[in-house]
Amino acid sequence: MIETLTEFAKDVRDGLSKDNKTLPSRYFYDEIGDDLFVKIMDTPEYYLTDSEMEIFTDRTDELVKLVNFDRKFDLIELGAGDGTKTIHLLKALPKSNFKYIPVDISSNALDLLSQRMKKAMPDLEIETRNLEYFSAIKTTESENPKLVLFLGSSLGNMLDDRAKEFLSQLAKCLRKGDKVLLGLDLKKSADIILPAYNDAQGFTREFNLNLLRRINEELEADFDLSKFEHQPVYDETKGIALSYLRSTEDQTVNISCLGCTFSFAEGEVIHTEISRKYDRPLVDQLIESTDLEIEAWITDSKEYFADIILEKH
Ligand SMILES: C[S@@+](CC[C@H](N)C(=O)[O-])C[C@H]1O[C@@H](n2cnc3c(N)ncnc32)[C@H](O)[C@@H]1O
Structure with a gap:
C-alpha cells in the first residue's frame, strides 16, 4: 500500500502522525483553494x-x-x-x-x-x-x-x-x-497583521478548513469540518503569524486511503501555515x-x- 501512496497522502500521514500535528500549506491550493485565495486578497483586511x-x-x-x-x-x-x-x-x-x-x-x-x-x-x-x-x-x-x-x-x-x-x-x-x-x-503591530489572517467575511477560515475538505475528497477521509475551527495567532516580538485548525472536541478521524485513524483531543491543533514578517x-x-x-x-x-x-x- 505504501508504494502506491501519492505525495499528498504521504505528507498528510507524516504530518498527522507527529506529536505536534501539521499539514503543509502548499496543499491549500486546489481549485476551491485558488478561488478562496483570490477572495482573501480582495478583502479589506488583507x-x-x-x-x-x-x-x-x-x-x-x-x-x-x-x-x-x-x-x-x-x-x-x-x-x-x-x-x-x-x-x-x-x-x-x-x-x-x-x-x-x-x-x-x-x-x-x-x-x-x-x-x-x-x-x-x-x-x-x-x-x-x-x-x-x-x-x-x-x-x-x-x-x-x-x-x-x-x-x-x-x-x-x-x-x-x-x-x-x-x-x-x-x-x-x-x-x-x-x-x-x-x-x-x-x-x-498585531492589530494590522492578525485581521489579515482572520477576515470578517470568513474566507481565511474557509481556506484553512479547505485542507480538511481536500483530504476528505482525495484521500477518502471523514473529517467533520464543523468540529474544527480556524485559529490564527501572531507573535509580535518574533514577527511570526501562525494558522491552526483546532479540534473543538475529542474525536477520531478515519483516512481510508491511508488505512489509518487519527485521534484529536479537544483543543488539540493542527499547524497549517506560517507567515513570517x-x-x-x-x-x-x-x-x-x-x-x-x-x-x-x-x-x-x-x-x-x-x-x-x-x-x-
Ligand atoms: C500565496 S499564493 C501567491 C500568489 C502570487 N505570487 C501573489 O503574490 O499573489 C501562492 C501560490 O504559489 C503556489 N505554490 C505554493 N507552493 C508551491 C510550490 N512548492 N511550487 C510551485 N508553486 C507553489 C500556489 O499554488 C499559489 O498559487
Whole structure:
C-alpha cells in the first residue's frame, strides 16, 4: 500500500502522525483553494496585496529600470497565482525583450493566469510550468539571463532555516548578473497583521478548513469540518503569524486511503501555515551565505511591504 501512496497522502500521514500535528500549506491550493485565495486578497483586511500592488503600479518605472536587461531574458515567476500584480510590470517592460515563464503547482491557477495574460497582452511570449519551484527552474536552462519573481511574501510560508536554504538553492540556479525580485511582508503591530489572517467575511477560515475538505475528497477521509475551527495567532516580538485548525472536541478521524485513524483531543491543533514578517537585519541574515546582494529595497507608502531586488554576484 505504501508504494502506491501519492505525495499528498504521504505528507498528510507524516504530518498527522507527529506529536505536534501539521499539514503543509502548499496543499491549500486546489481549485476551491485558488478561488478562496483570490477572495482573501480582495478583502479589506488583507493589506499585503494592496501594499505590493501599490509598488507595482506607482513605482513601475523604477522597477523596470532595476530589473530589465540589455538583452532578451527569461522572467520566471515562482508561485505565480493570478498574476494581478505582475501584469503591471509585464506591460511596462519592452515587449520583445523577455519570455514570461509562470510556475505554479496549481494547474487551475496556471490555466486561468494564461487565459488572462493572453487576453490582456496578446503579444506576450508565455510558457507555463506546472511544476514545483526548483523542478521548474531546472527545466528552464537557456542562455538568457534570468529574472526570478517571488511575490506575495510566499517566502514567509517557510521557517527561517528553510527560507535560507531556499534562497541559497535559488542562488545556485542563477548565473552572475541574474536577478530576483522578492516581495516580503514587513514586521508591524498585531492589530494590522492578525485581521489579515482572520477576515470578517470568513474566507481565511474557509481556506484553512479547505485542507480538511481536500483530504476528505482525495484521500477518502471523514473529517467533520464543523468540529474544527480556524485559529490564527501572531507573535509580535518574533514577527511570526501562525494558522491552526483546532479540534473543538475529542474525536477520531478515519483516512481510508491511508488505512489509518487519527485521534484529536479537544483543543488539540493542527499547524497549517506560517507567515513570517521581515526586517532588514533578518533579510541580511537569510542571504548572508548566498551570492545574492541587495540592489534595491522598495516599500509602499505605509512601509507595510517591501519588494527587494537581489542580484547574483
Ligand atoms: C500565496 S499564493 C501567491 C500568489 C502570487 N505570487 C501573489 O503574490 O499573489 C501562492 C501560490 O504559489 C503556489 N505554490 C505554493 N507552493 C508551491 C510550490 N512548492 N511550487 C510551485 N508553486 C507553489 C500556489 O499554488 C499559489 O498559487
